[in-house]
Amino acid sequence: MRIRFFVLVTFLCGVSLSAQDYFPKNDGVKAENNNYTAFINAKIFITPTKILDKGTLLIKKGKVVLAGKTVTVPKNSVIIDLQGKFIYPSFIDIYSDFGVNKPNKAPSGGRSAQYEPSREGFYWNDHIMPENNAISKFKYDNKKAKELREAGFGTVNTHIQDGIARGSGALVTLNDTGNDSDRILADKSAQYFSLTKSVAKRQAYPSSLMGTLALLRQMYFDADWYAHGNIATKDLSLEALNANKGLVQIFEAKDKDNVLRADKIGDKFNINYTILAGGNEFENVAGIEATNATLIVPINFPDPYDVSDPYLAEYISLEDMRFWNQAPTNPKVLEENNITFGLTLHDQKSTSSFRNNLLKAIDHGLSKTKALEALTTVPAQILGKSNLIGSLQNGSQANFLISSGDIFDKETVLYENWVQGQQHIINNKELKDIRGNYNLAAGNKTYQLSITGELDKPKAELKEGVQKLTSKINYEDNWVTLSFNNKEGNMVFRLTGMTTSNSDNISGKVLLPDGSESTFNATRTTAFIGKEKDGVNEKPIVVPITFPNIGYGYSDQPKQESILFKNATVWTSEEAGILEHTDVLVKNGKIAKIGKDLKGGGATIVDCKGKHLTAGIIDEHTHIAALAINESGQNSSAEVKMEDVVNPEHIGIYRDLAGGVTSAQLLHGSANPIGGQSAILKLKWGASADGMIYDNSPKFIKFALGENVKQSNWNSYSRFPQTRMGVEQTFINYFQRAKEYDIKKKSGQPFRFDEEMETLAEIINGERFISCHSYVQSEINMLMKVAEKFNFKVNTFTHILEGYKVADKMVEHGVGASTFSDWWAYKYEVNDAIPYNAAIMQSQGITVAINSDDAEMSRRLNQEAAKTVKYGGMTELEAWKMVTINPAKLLHIDDRVGSIKEGKDADIVLWSNNPLSVYAKAEKTMIDGAVYFDLEKDKQQREAIKKEKALLINLMLKEKDKGSPTQEPKKKNQEQLHCDSL
Known part of the structure; x- marks a missing residue:
């Protein structure tokens, strides 16, 4: 059925792009262009799934009037025949900083404010800037716009990429011929957030990822409090945050685990973030899928490493080699798991590299339909602008690409990018493709000419017989200039000719070299065949991922097993003591039975003759498996949570399992008197961060005393306290405030929810336990007195190397101790430490544990416990309790772990020898009845890692041989974090 044009045409057309329709026209003679432009005989992608063969696209005044198979073209139309060519909607970059520069970096030096913001009338934290509007700092950049159009983009969503709450963005078309009133489709397109502080602000807080997450939570609580009229003063930041709630909320995560962190904040405050991903989501796609979040995905795939030097190649970790190999599969994996995503240029090395990476993603399995959706309809849908951009539906902006063929074919040439109906030429579409093989007759000789390369930038290879001649070619406006040397290289032939459309x-x-003129004729014998078309493209080899996706990760996450350990020496850590020739049955993740001559009932039987079976070691004080340790920007950081920054890929987890450790308390550092909330973990290698955290975990917080908190170790003078007296006053001040907060909360009066005060109130109410970094007796006494003043008890003094001096007072207070076995004299305040400390405190009735506070020591805690036998005459069983049941008691998890007892979690270790011996090896380490470390499997993994690295090195060498750019080998050192790590 033919479609006729009536009044509908006028209705669908927008206002003129040359000026606002109400502007006076009194400067010379002006007339509106009311003509149509009709593109006929093209393959038109109205949407990625709605495609027309030999269709017509009709535009007028920057808008699409109609796209169809049978369109009656109005008489006042400019007709452009696109026979054999393709039309696509122009791409949209939803995450850009086009036309908006980052603020200048704040000068270094001087004091950084702990709290004081640099602005009046705004939020207390300088890194929260929702009042910023990109449009106010926007300046159209013609040069960058040209780059983006050449990459296929017609619209960008731009914002100020600085700060934690960044303000609103602007949606801009890349139309050079218009002005900002034409180009700007939305001056408030979205509201932006990130996990990165402003470079222009000097306020110290937050200084860590966990501090940033806490600040975001408190910001939302405060915004709600403000919205209900509970704050008398003006806060322009919170007003802007609340005013922009109706916009799309975009969160910069840039990492698979940060995607989950951002989603948690969104869930807490009922916000559906669109999240900028990191490109590594394939490593935890199940967790990503569970968020139901829409992603914005970069495709800045890494270059292969230059591994030609075998010695330098040893620097590269298997993790980094794998990421190079696997990263291009990320879009495909997201597509396979039905995760909605758009693609972005963000973090590309250059705009021109985007196309190569996009084609690489398609080579690795991303469908072309999904690729086009991710660049057109999905970004438009995210922004709520599907009626304007992302498709060629009637009434949408006339933003479209004209190409020689499939836009995702390597050999396809992009001719034009029309933006708001304005033509922007990228390559001359009338340019004929001259690539191919020719017989060239010139100067009474015949040569073999091969023309390859890009359509508008061809390369020539010329041979006379079998000898290759030096040659150079240029091609412009269908004119060819070619020069070449003779065999001897001493004479130059220069050719100028033209190709026609019908030949x-x-x-x-x-x-000729002698100056005479003649004619030449190049007769094409075969057409050019690109690499993608000649069948030589090999399917990429991609190594499988593991859990976690680093060396020693598992191909499948460990599962619970039924195992009967026969004839073991069982160290129960209970009153039963050490049992000889005893069986232990593990079933459904629990210790089911303990006894002699047990029947397995189908369980796998492990012969333990000559071997020892114990409960898993528990490290009461560790800093492994964390992305950050200290939030040092304030003297109290009670609001931050170590659970927010658990790093499930830390190799220290695997090493601890190899040393028989199954549980650990991940503690905040000692940079401030009141630190952050702890995370109590089961070291489930391969699980997610949340999967490692104890269910119904007891609540703990880290406090600290001594040199670190008064900052004498790093010469900082910008934060209170600076003395030990100031530390005491800090505690008193904060607990008094928490007490008043709690009284108001319990009274039923309206109150501002304060995460920091909530945490401290939990301590006062006996709902949260303190583990306190401590050394000298005066401060140990001081904190106990402060606690008693506010009617609570300190749960654990950790380190406590002068505990032997105040053991009687500790017993009276009811506090436990977690100490080092034999550390002393490593700083001034431990000069009085003695290795008999643990035994002396134990003898006075204190529950004593041996902790590590050190990644290296943590995997040898069995040997640290053994030292108490020498230093204090402890029995072997009592020594062993110091790394099993005693830390379990201190952590209030002794009803679940810490000993071998029927009904407890099957967190157990099979040792090759007496566990206190330096010769003992952990042969199997189980958590909840699943084997997370196996000595024999470890040996197999070492060989598998060697083979996999060899494979990946060979693949990188092949890439280099093909001419791929490479990067220098880099050694990836995983920083070992300690109490004082900032």
């Missing part, structure tokens, strides 16, 4: 040949004039 495959090139002919023209040749200037």
